[in-house]
Amino acid sequence: MVPNLVTALTGPINELEQRMLESVPAIERWFRLEWMEHTPPFYCSVDLRNAGYKLAPVATDLFPQGFNHLTPQMLPLAVQAAMAAIEKICPEAKNLLLVPSERDDGASYVEHLQRLVQIFTQAGLNVRLGSADPALAAPRTLRTAGGAELVVEPLLRQRTRLGLKDFDPCTILLNDDLRAGVPRALQNLYEQYLLPPLHASWATRRKSRHFRSYEEVAKKFSKLMGMDSWLINPMAAHCGEVDSGTEQGLECVRSHCEAMLVKQRRKFKEYGIAERPFVVVKADAGGMGAGVLTVRDARELDAARLQRALARPAGQEPGVSEVIIQEGVPTCERIGEAMAEPVVCTIDRYVVGGYYRVLGGRASDESLQAPDARYVPLAFAEDQQHLPARGARPGASAPNRFYMYGVIGRLAMLAAAYELEATDPEAEDYA
């Protein structure tokens, strides 16, 4: 199920989109069968790039932010999805402890937290916020631009349980991607539900691992649709343990870039695409946008540029990194003059809304994850015909242009489910 949202798409519907719109029952059933075998991530946001000739996910965030960019009309969808998730995981849950990100306390993030509190309160939980920051000794008040207040309390770790003063939660909802490592307060919790699990954090995750899973998912899905999986899959390669300061490290990255550009040129020729291919190079671990290097010619690549791209955020050691080399997917969507990337938000298996990340003054091949990004909520389409009605007169109803985004977003979410299964430290217990 994908709500019909107003996208910035105004061009004609291409073959890929048309095929998806015609295959709704088959696609939705395929997802249903996949979810019988695999557990969806608790919540998720997926950044997409629509190049016109292909549509691909570029980042899958298992500790999503930006739920405040969903229009208020989406709230009931999110609540319903949260109810379905809680019902399956912890139906008897009464108290939910929300652990916000340590790295962000701007007004927009506080609004996001407020939205999460609303969602889970309406889903039937008492929600309180606890900070993993050991420096926090007393409750701290966060404020939204609208003047609403949220109180964050110091976490209280007892031997086997985590809570707050006078608050013993059965479920803990993490909204920090733990890129700086897993705090002691969150380690060895076996009595409470920790959502998502610790191995969903960037302390464990690798982008290359995610995109290997995505490739597997994309191939399965493409078989169902009888199409080339390249149309939805960004090709990727991986250099383990690159010391970006050495010629050897540089050479590994350079040769992968070269090979990737050759593969892309072949595909462009096959499809008659008159564009110049490019490759993006990023650190395989870690969080958002810290260094994405765009390469159009492998000879451009030098040690200094690579080092800058792979430098970890302040306070973390630079130098040796794992590196992912990925086919670049430009974005062809514009809001006004500015480039726009659709973001699909999910809870459990459901698409609960979406928004655009918009950035002026960027080229279509650059990262739009930057502090000066704007966010544009996607509203429900006014003409609420979600699908050409069965038997309706031709032209009587508009297609849901958000549907395709909802499908690709869920494929990335499904890939994350595969990924989490593969990296689950407790998986052997069940094998």
Place this chain on the structure above:
Amino acid sequence: MVPNLVTALTGPINELEQRMLESVPAIERWFRLEWMEHTPPFYCSVDLRNAGYKLAPVATDLFPQGFNHLTPQMLPLAVQAAMAAIEKICPEAKNLLLVPSERDDGASYVEHLQRLVQIFTQAGLNVRLGSADPALAAPRTLRTAGGAELVVEPLLRQRTRLGLKDFDPCTILLNDDLRAGVPRALQNLYEQYLLPPLHASWATRRKSRHFRSYEEVAKKFSKLMGMDSWLINPMAAHCGEVDSGTEQGLECVRSHCEAMLVKQRRKFKEYGIAERPFVVVKADAGGMGAGVLTVRDARELDAARLQRALARPAGQEPGVSEVIIQEGVPTCERIGEAMAEPVVCTIDRYVVGGYYRVLGGRASDESLQAPDARYVPLAFAEDQQHLPARGARPGASAPNRFYMYGVIGRLAMLAAAYELEATDPEAEDYA
């Protein structure tokens, strides 16, 4: 979860409503625990009456109509709920056979059917319509006012399976309440899922049985809320096997009316309600609105009036009926000058929207189920604050005036779940 819809309520929030708005997490958790023990009806609509001093369900339809009166913005909620239901009942389902009501083919009902087709198509099923009418020999085309077409095909019953030509469904969705009895085509289907089950039809159901279950549910819920269950429970009594033509039959009904009016007067006194009580008398079986008798004084009741009220629709035998005698609940809601009754629509455990049934020229104690009723969709509230935000400044956000209706609607739905368990012909197999 109850979407925030614009109701006609403009008066102050009374104590009952206030208590519900303050208890959202506890109420939602209570429902969650109930649904661990009881299976919700597949879909449902509940007619409510808000008297100001009390709020009660007056009819619980397990073969709901009127989904076309939900605003299009509700569609994603309905689809998501349908996905959750299908996932639990028949996740591998591919084809869904929808069996419409035999009694209705007006444009409004065709729009309702179209909405059901949209919901289940988007939920991932191939949907086709089949008629149980043995006179239908060839496909027949139904048209909505908007010009959309739906084709109804003759049912094809094979030995153990029901389907259409070249269409073998794993799931059959009934939208006929079978008040005229269960057609042979639908009997003895053990290989396919029949939703709702046959004992949810008026061939088996009795209103008195439903309201006994509702009373049980209302008492449990009132205990949670620490309140008098009368505030949400319409008192009811039952006369089995009344021959409305005889003095004996009349006497049973009359004495129950008398006793009910006494009970009501006592309650009115307790709560300081300056209204004149009334009682409604209806046939215990059967469908909508065919004869509701309003009684303010038991002495008014005579055999002729009773006989008219209990007369079955044309083609069915009159005379002996079971009778339900229920506390009358007037409606205090108005749209313009006209009386309005809120209707809450559910799929699985979720409230997916609501609308008003509106009828001019009726008294507040009369039935609004009539051919000349109008329907007013309830839109999402513009100020989408579903709840007073936690820590928000006082007055910063408007309460969800639809919440209370969503709660009472779900209590009636839960009562139907209890009722269906009690009347399940296969229940002994599990006992």
